Amino acid sequence: MHTNPGANRPPVDKFQARRIELAEAALETLGELGYARTSLREIAQKSEFTHGVLHYYFADKHDLINCSIRHYKSKCITRYDGLLATARTQEELLQGFLDKLAETLRAEPRMHCLWYDLRAQALFENAFRADVAEIDRRLEAMTWRVFSRYAELGGQQPTLGSAALYALLDGLFQQCLFRHVSNDPQAIPDLLRELRRLLPMLG
Template structure:
């Protein structure tokens, strides 16, 4: 029986999806390394180990490929952070879980941050990817707000700490990690995440010596 095909002529099923993911991974890396305008279908296809003609069976043009790559990234990134928080017990452990999952995302997708920054700088306006990226960060902030509000409800937030300010502080830290990930070597980024976890847990300094 012949393999079913989509309107673009690309095969459907597990193998077709595997190829599609490989193309998007190549697109993410290419755009991250050279920017949106300089990334070409030829180079992306080469990175995916296929011809340009074969790639066009999956995506009609570069714009649609990059948009699909970004939306695929968006659809799992924040949900993974939210799910990690949901699996943890206790406010502090939930925050640690978010940091750990963010760290794992960087391990799984080391070009994601540079890709996001590249499309923010120069992706075509009609794709609305910059606005979509803002939506992702808003969703991330919502995850943090939920954790901090739980802390307030449980009475474990400092009595002089405003929940909104606390949420803003954690969110700024997460955004700072994002910027750090765009330029720092991967090992340095992972070490920074570890130090921030110690800071939030209150174990970064020897407070007995500081007193």
């Protein structure tokens, strides 16, 4: 008699909710150790979940990491939506954007390091490429919403396209992150000053 290996699984929505719960629990370990040094066993040892539970909900380490970073970045991508809806002047939008940028750098540096780690790994690991590409597209769209709204509030159009704007902000952010995790106290203030100088030129 043949049995269905998925017969004992919870309904899809509960199964996915449990995956997200486990992925959130894994984020701290992933952020601490990075991709190369993290295994399902390592995550189990640093959390309340057993190795068997992780294997039940995730096919492998790639599956868990993809789920974790997708969940984290889905929250990052909507971080500025409230500001975009309420800002009425360029200065109000700019200051709010800079405040939130500084806040996430100070509060979540490990998560940002993990993102850049996985994006670099996607150059070599095909398992990450589709998710990394999709997250990058969504981050680019988020950047475009901020910059285009800034330009609109000044009665102008952005002077760069979406991809170039994202590449510029992302590059500056990554440089700042590296300096910040290297204990450079001027990393975040320097980034904020540079963006305050650059944004008026871009829109």
